[in-house]
Amino acid sequence: MAATPGGFSGKVLRVDLSTGKISTQDTVDRYGDVLGGTGIGYQVLWEEVPAGTGPFDPANKLVFATGVLAGTGVPCNGRTAVTTIFPTCWPQPLVASGHMGGQFAAKLKYAGYDALIIEGRSEKPVWLFIRDKRVELRGAAHLWGAGIRRANLEISQEMGADCVVAAIGQAGEKLAPMAIVANSLSHSAGGVGGVMGSKNLKAIGVQGSGAVRIAGDKDEWEQLIKFHLSILGGNNQHVVPSFPTPQSEYYNPGSRWLGEPGKRWGAAQPPIEITGNIHDLNRIAFRTNSAAFFLGEGAWQHTVRGNGCTACPIRCHTIVKVPSVAAKYGIREIAQNTCVGLLFGRSFFKTLPGGMKGQTALEACMVGMHLADDLGLWCNYGQLQRDLQKLYHDGLLKAKLGSAEYASIPWDKYEAGDPAFLFDILPRIGQRRGELGQVLSQGTAGLFGQWSIPEETWTQDHNTLYWKLGHPKHHANEDDGQCGVIINTQYNRDAQCHSHSNFVRNGLPLEVQKRLAAEIWGSPDCVDGVGDYTPMNLHKARRARWSLVRKELHDSLGLCNWMGPWVASPLKSRGYLGDDSLESKFYSLATGRKLGREELDRMGERIFTLHRALTIRDMGQMNMRARHDQVPGWVFEDPAGAPPFSKGSIRMDRGDMAKAMDLFYKVMGWDKTTGAPTQETYSRLGLREVGQSLRAKKLVPGDAA
Amino acid sequence: MDAALSRRGFLLLSACALSGITALGLSEALGADPSLVILDNAKGMVLADPSRCVGCQRCELACTEFNDGRAQPSLARVKIERAMNFGPEGPTGGAAMQGTWGNGLVMQGVCRQCPHPVPCEMACPQEAIQADPQTGARVVLADNCIGCRMCQRACPWGMIVFDEQRHKASKCFLCHGKPKCVEACPSGALRFVPWRDITREGRASGATLPALSADKAKTCVECHPTSPK
Numbered sequence: 048m049a050a051t052p053g054g055f056s057g058k059v060l061r062v063d064l065s066t067g068k069i070s071t072q073d074t075v076d077r078y079g080d081v082l083g084g085t086g087i088g089y090q091v092l093w094e095e096v097p098a099g100t101g102p103f104d105p106a107n108k109l110v111f112a113t114g115v116l117a118g119t120g121v122p123c124n125g126r127t128a129v130t131t132i133f134p135t136c137w138p139q140p141l142v143a144s145g146h147m148g149g150q151f152a153a154k155l156k157y158a159g160y161d162a163l164i165i166e167g168r169s170e171k172p173v174w175l176f177i178r179d180k181r182v183e184l185r186g187a188a189h190l191w192g193a194g195i196r197r198a199n200l201e202i203s204q205e206m207g208a209d210c211v212v213a214a215i216g217q218a219g220e221k222l223a224p225m226a227i228v229a230n231s232l233s234h235s236a237g238g239v240g241g242v243m244g245s246k247n248l249k250a251i252g253v254q255g256s257g258a259v260r261i262a263g264d265k266d267e268w269e270q271l272i273k274f275h276l277s278i279l280g281g282n283n284q285h286v287v288p289s290f291p292t293p294q295s296e297y298y299n300p301g302s303r304w305l306g307e308p309g310k311r312w313g314a315a316q317p318p319i320e321i322t323g324n325i326h327d328l329n330r331i332a333f334r335t336n337s338a339a340f341f342l343g344e345g346a347w348q349h350t351v352r353g354n355g356c357t358a359c360p361i362r363c364h365t366i367v368k369v370p371s372v373a374a375k376y377g378i379r380e381i382a383q384n385t386c387v388g389l390l391f392g393r394s395f396f397k398t399l400p401g402g403m404k405g406q407t408a409l410e411a412c413m414v415g416m417h418l419a420d421d422l423g424l425w426c427n428y429g430q431l432q433r434d435l436q437k438l439y440h441d442g443l444l445k446a447k448l449g450s451a452e453y454a455s456i457p458w459d460k461y462e463a464g465d466p467a468f469l470f471d472i473l474p475r476i477g478q479r480r481g482e483l484g485q486v487l488s489q490g491t492a493g494l495f496g497q498w499s500i501p502e503e504t505w506t507q508d509h510n511t512l513y514w515k516l517g518h519p520k521h522h523a524n525e526d527d528g529q530c531g532v533i534i535n536t537q538y539n540r541d542a543q544c545h546s547h548s549n550f551v552r553n554g555l556p557l558e559v560q561k562r563l564a565a566e567i568w569g570s571p572d573c574v575d576g577v578g579d580y581t582p583m584n585l586h587k588a589r590r591a592r593w594s595l596v597r598k599e600l601h602d603s604l605g606l607c608n609w610m611g612p613w614v615a616s617p618l619k620s621r622g623y624l625g626d627d628s629l630e631s632k633f634y635s636l637a638t639g640r641k642l643g644r645e646e647l648d649r650m651g652e653r654i655f656t657l658h659r660a661l662t663i664r665d666m667g668q669m670n671m672r673a674r675h676d677q678v679p680g681w682v683f684e685d686p687a688g689a690p691p692f693s694k695g696s697i698r699m700d701r702g703d704m705a706k707a708m709d710l711f712y713k714v715m716g717w718d719k720t721t722g723a724p725t726q727e728t729y730s731r732l733g734l735r736e737v738g739q740s741l742r743a744k745k746l747v748p749g750d751a752a
Numbered sequence: 753m754d755a756a757l758s759r760r761g762f763l764l765l766s767a768c769a770l771s772g773i774t775a776l777g778l779s780e781a782l783g784a785d786p787s788l789v790i791l792d793n794a795k796g797m798v799l800a801d802p803s804r805c806v807g808c809q810r811c812e813l814a815c816t817e818f819n820d821g822r823a824q825p826s827l828a829r830v831k832i833e834r835a836m837n838f839g840p841e842g843p844t845g846g847a848a849m850q851g852t853w854g855n856g857l858v859m860q861g862v863c864r865q866c867p868h869p870v871p872c873e874m875a876c877p878q879e880a881i882q883a884d885p886q887t888g889a890r891v892v893l894a895d896n897c898i899g900c901r902m903c904q905r906a907c908p909w910g911m912i913v914f915d916e917q918r919h920k921a922s923k924c925f926l927c928h929g930k931p932k933c934v935e936a937c938p939s940g941a942l943r944f945v946p947w948r949d950i951t952r953e954g955r956a957s958g959a960t961l962p963a964l965s966a967d968k969a970k971t972c973v974e975c976h977p978t979s980p981k
Contacts, residue, residue, distance in 0.1 A: 053822075119823040120813035120936075150836070153809075157824065199853065203843035209834045231837075232852050256916070258816070258824035265821040269932075272817075315803050332806045332939035351856045353806045353939075358813055360938035362806050366856040381856060 051075055053262030054115035054637035059087070060160040060182065062175060064246050065105060065167030069182050074161040080733060083114035084603035085144050086654040087162045088130020089661055092142050093737065098665045102134035103222055103245035105168040111155070111213075111251070112163075117605025118156035118259040118357065121633050122275050124605045125356025127152040129236040132665075133540055134224035135427060137492035137517035141539040142661045144602065145227070147213070148356035149234030152605055154211040157255025169247040174202060174214075178254045187249040191220060194421035195229050202252045214250035215240040216423025218477040223488035225425045225476070233364055233384040233416070234356070237425035238540065262639030271632055276328050278616035278625045280304055280553065282335040282363050283545065283609065286617040286625075287554035294325050296619055299554030303340050306333040313348035314368040326617065331360040337385040338365035342412060343404030354383055361610055365389070371406075372413045376467070382416040387429045391415035392469050394432035397440065399464035411466040418469060422477030427490050428541045430519045431476070433511050434491055444483075447498050452481050492517040506679035509686065514541065515677045522548035524682055524697045528580035529707040530573075532699055533591040536676035536708070539662060545608050546594035546601075551577055553615045559623055560615075567614050567627050568593060579694045583703050588710035593648075599658070600630055600651030653732040656715075656724055660737050663723055669746045671722035672712075678704060718748035725749065789971045791873060794865035794888035794947045798830065798924065798931050804941035805858040807836050807851075814936035819927065827913045829924035830933045830942070831861025834910075840955060860941065863911045863924035864951050865890055872923065875906035877965045880921075888947070889926040897921050902963070908956035 051057045051074070058071040059078065072078075078087045088110040100106045110130045117124050125148045133143035155163065158179050165175075172187040185205075190198045198214040206212075211230050218226035219240030226240025243249075261268050280286035281304025288295050289302040304325075312319040312333075321333045332353050338346035349369050353362025366383040373380040384391070392415020393399065399408045419426070426432060438444040439461070445453055456475075460468035475484040486493035491513065494500045505513040514520045514535055521541035523531040526548040535542045551560065551574060561571035573586035601608040616625040626632075628644040635641045642650075663669050682699050683691075691700035712719050716728035726747050729738025741747050812828035825833045835858050837843070839850025850857040866872075870890055873881040880896035881903060883889070892903070899919040904912040912923050924931075926944075934942045964972070 120810060120817045153825075157826070196853075200843050200845055203837060208838045208842045209836075211837075256824075256826040258822035258827070260822045261817060265818060268821070269814075269818040317803070319804060329935075329937055329940045332808070352804075354852065354856070355806070355808065357809055359808060360810060362808065362938075368856075383852075383856075 051260070052639035053260040054119075054634070054639075055083075056118075056156045056159050056161050056257070056259060058160050059162045059164060060177070061164045061166065062182070062184070063166045064169040064173065064184070064248060067184060069184075071160075078162070080650070081654055081657070082600075082603040082650055083117075083161050084112045084126070084128040084605060085130055085599055085658070086603040086650075087112040088128055088144055089142065089654060089657040091164055092130065092132070093657060093661055093664075096132060098667065100132055102132045102140045102224070102242055105246070107132045107242060107245075109165040109239065109242050109246065110162060111151075111165070112603075113152040113155055113161055114603050114605030115637050116633055118153035119261065119637060120272055120358050121606070121637075122272070122279060123356075123359050123361065123607040123610040125149065125152050125359055126602065126605050126607050127155070127236070128602045129228065129239045131239055131242050133238050134241050135238050135490040135492055135517050136539045137490075137495055139666070141516070141665050142658065143238065143538065143540040145236030145239040146543065146602065147228070147230060147234045147236040148359075148607065149229075149231030150211040150357050151213050151230040151234070151253065153357035154253040154255045156259050157257050158253055159255065159257050163251070165243070165246060165248060168245065172247050172249055174198075174250040174252060175248065176206065176252055178206065179256055190249050192217065195423050196232075196421050198250050199232075202250055206252045206254055210252050210254045212250050212252045214423075215243045215248075216421055216477065218423045218425075218479075218488065219244035220249070221479045221488075223424070223477070223479055224492065225427060225431060225488050225490045227423050227425045229420060229423060233354075233388060233420055235388065235420070235423075235425070237427065240423050240425070259637075261637055263636035268636050271629075271636060273328075274626075275613065275629060275633075276331065276360065278613055278618060278621070279331060279360065280334075280615075280617050281306070282337065282340070282361055283552065284549045284611060284613060284615065284625075285552065285554045286615050286623065288325060289554075292325060295617070297555060297559075301552065302554040303337075304334050304554070305336050305339050306330075310336075310339075310347050312350040312352055314351045319352075332362050335361050335363055336365055337363050337389060338367050341386065341389050342367075342409055345404065345406070345409065349409070351381065356607070359607065359610070363609070367413075369409060369413050372410050372417075375410065376414055376417075376470070378414065378417040382413050382420075384416050384420065387426050388416065388420070390429070391419045391426055391432075392466060394426070394429055395435055395469065395472065396461070396464050397436055407464060407466065411464075411469065414466045414469045415473070418473040418477070422473060424473060424477040424488075425490075427517075428519050428521055430491055430511075430513065431487060433513075433519070434494060435472070435487065437505075437508065437511055438494070443500065447500075448483055452483060455481075456483070490517055503680070507681060509681035509684065511681075514679055516540070520679075524580075524699050526577060527551050528575050528697075529583050529587050529699065529704065530591045530594065532678055532682060532704060533588070533707055533711045534594060536678060537595060538658075543608070544594055544598040546597040546612055547590065549610075549612070550574070550614060555615060555623055562622070563615055563624055564590075566624065578697055580692055580697075580699075582692065582700075583707040583710060585710050585714070588707065588714045591711055592652075592714045595655055596648050596651040597630075599654040600647065603651070603654055604630060604634065606630070649732065653734060656728065656732050656734060657737065659717075659724055660729070660734065660741060663746050664741060664744070667744075667746075669721050669723035669741075669748065672708065672720065676708060676722055721748050723748050789874065789968055790868045790975075791870055791883040791890065792888050793867050794883070794890070794926070796887060796926060796929070796944055797865045797947045797950075798862045798926070798934060799943045799945045800830075800860035800862045801941050801943075802857050802859045804939045805832070805860055806939045806941070807832065807858045808938060809833060809836075810936040810938060811860075811933035811942055814932040818932045827915055827922065829863065829911070829913060829922065831911065832858060835859045835861065861909060861911055862942070863890070864909060864949075865924070865926075865947060866951050867949050871906040871908060872903035872912055874964060874968060875902040877902060881923075884925060884928070887926045887929045890923065891925040892921050892923055894918075894920050894922075908951075910957045
């Protein structure tokens with residue numbers, strides 16, 4: 048077997064469900080220029096999925112791709128990008144990716160594969176068995192109709208307890224656009240479950256006994272990993288604690304580094320006290336407690352432990368134990384998830400008895416996880432819940448839904464803040480029952496498409512947090528002014544980028560951030576205080592570009608862009624500087640192919656530009672500025688009427704944002720009028736043929752005339 | 753009684769250990785190449801606290817990356833992967849399930865650096881498993897290992913790994929006294945502590961010593977005569 052020197056596992060596995068053909072390709076030969084992850088996903092879609100392909104057409108492909116650093120000991124790896132023609136994108140489906148952590152990425156690499164491409168459609172329900180070189184399609188008739196947990200259990204019985212299973216639930220089987228595929232209980236990729244269902248693929252079980260080789264010197268590798276650990280902060284790379292302590296010069300109540308000495312994992316047996324030095328590398332796992340961050344102080348007593356992805360010391364999924372739900376609702380007393388997954392149930396309610404961080408809220412979260420993570424239902428970053436709230440409270444639901452169906456829903460429980468309401472509403476949506484189930488399972492797209500609610504009803508209402516194309520904002524102007532807005536214009540779903548917000552929210556004082564920003568991006572002016580924005584400048588455009596490039600880079604290396612990048616650190620001795628070249632150092636050592644920071648960033652930019660090219664091709668037009676890169680109206684308003692650039696307001700200015708887009712297009716090498724990459728830019732990034740292909744369709748600026 | 757036994761064991765060991773064999777003339781008694789049977793007790797061991805384990809596998813990765821230059825949990829000499837999903841109960845759906853799909857507990861697998869009779873060492877027909885002179889860790893001498901897997905069969909704790917590529921067995925060697933797994937644990941769930949006999953604690957996987965070579969059996973008789981003296 049021709050082994051790669053390291054990093055890459057070496058093969059891409061291809062499974063054609065229509066014919067049953069299973070084959071492999073050499074990763075580096077075929078996809079080396081796009082690294083992995085979303086890079087491979089975009090390339091496969093560019094080369095093999097024609098424009099106009101629908102998400103549930105057999106011609107659509109589903110690309111599960113990890114990256115060079117997945118499966119290694121590099122902190123915060125463990126990510127798999129699942130790229131496909133995305134079903135929740137409105138008014139037309141376009142390319143996008145769901146991303147999952149857990150153990151799937153590492154296992155796929157140990158089995159020998161950097162990526163898995165699913166093609167066609169099986170006649171009957173099947174699941175995919177992968178044990179190293181042995182790959183088979185097996186019948187899934189006995190699993191069809193089952194939830195994700197049962198699918199996991201039965202496949203684990205068949206394969207062995209050490210396998211990892213990525214499965215869809217009933218939502219995916221029923222081709223709900225709002226469906227996930229999930230592995231390791233709580234690690235899900237949103238929006239792609241229905242695509243898997245359309246292919247009659249219930250699950251992928253993976254066992255791997257092989258290695259990810261490290262090409263470079265192992266001592267050097269060990270030192271670099273230890274260095275990376277030393278510059279880690281808490282969740283989202285918040286580098287100062289949320290509490291005052293003599294052990295840290297700074298603290299910030301907004302930090303997600305919550306593990307204060309004296310707190311305890313109260314549901315561990317016996318409880319575990321957090322003690323000692325907060326910087327101790329053998330205590331990193333105690334820094335973060337997502338449950339306490341999202342659910343409030345009361346969550347500590349319910350904390351069993353932290354959990355998370357392979358090799359990540361920041362355990363962002365918290366295992367919580369709430370015995371009361373077993374008696375009240377007959378569900379498991381233990382659950383785990385993070386962020387919007389943790390809040391899935393609670394977020395449907397406008398108010399709850401005891402408040403949004405009280406006991407009832409906690410129970411709503413438990414019921415939500417119990418249902419959603421088994422049905423395989425996605426929340427579209429909380430948009431599903433916000434949509435239902437708006438539909439209900441604005442009277443839209445009553446107006447749109449037939450009276451019999453409306454009356455069949457226990458709204459009294461909803462009004463009363465009774466978590467039992469979720470037992471009615473979630474299966475309705477997950478199993479697509481009735482008109483409400485049909486509509487909401489399409490995501491916000493269902494409201495605009497099936498119910499003909501004008502999109503402006505959502506874009507004008509700040510409370511919806513709705514952005515565009517059927518999806519919400521994701522760290523926009525509430526975190527990072529113009530940078531956040533630019534980033535939120537770029538994708539076909541919510542932006543999922545954290546490179547920018549993880550810096551501005553890292554908890555360091557603004558003057559320290561500005562000093563670091565000058566070192567990293569060349570000017571202190573590229574950073575503003577949160578909610579204290581200044582007019583646009585070129586440096587902000589450069590930082591937006593850097594943020595997007597690093598996001599794609601992380602998604603293509605198997606790294607977590609929720610935790611990275613690592614440009615700031617908790618280390619006073621380093622002046623709080625992190626390391627802007629960690630990714631390239633790791634890449635070089637792992638693969639044995641030495642690449643500098645700029646060269647690797649260029650690959651990230653290539654991947655990001657390929658996403659742009661795919662979007663242009665599939666939209667059949669290059670005027671991205673007018674047709675794609677939109678900003679919702681609420682961004683330009685302030686609830687109290689404050690003008691733009693007033694301290695305390697996140698309101699943006701239309702003229703300033705137009706300038707922001709001008710500058711952003713400029714630093715990207717894109718045409719200012721249309722926001723489309725020029726042929727020169729395609730060529731500079733090694734995408735000459737992509738540009739030429741678009742040129743033939745008159746989709747490259749300068750050719751239209 | 754246990755304490756008395758281990759003291760006696762220690763005396764026997766001291767008397768019969770490698771350095772003592774020549775003095776006692778056992779070498780002559782047993783022929784040119786006597787089988788070595790009794791190993792000095794290890795000085796330290798890796799101790800695991802399941803209630804602290806967060807299932808990140810950083811220990812498994814540190815073990816194989818920093819020692820072998822490759823990330824490969826299947827070859828790790830500390831075991832997390834196998835217990836992460838369901839624990840020893842396996843995917844039964846029963847109430848005793850541990851791990852991610854059960855009560856959350858992860859039972860790490862660590863080498864107990866067993867006292868005499870050391871199952872892996874006793875089972876080795878090549879004397880490829882010996883005590884490290886510095887730490888007393890039971891280590892596989894790769895040059896001697898012929899890849900017969902008898903040690904893997906013998907270990908009651910499932911702690912012998914087998915490198916299919918090199919066709920050699922391997923096991924925890926305590927990283928020459930500074931275990932990398934311990935250093936790598938982000939929650940303090942692994943500690944390097946002075947050795948004590950924990951082979952009667954916890955649940956073994958049930959493997960037993962499958963066979964003893966004739967040479968070794970002959971050595972055993974020196975201390976354990978078939979009929980009372």
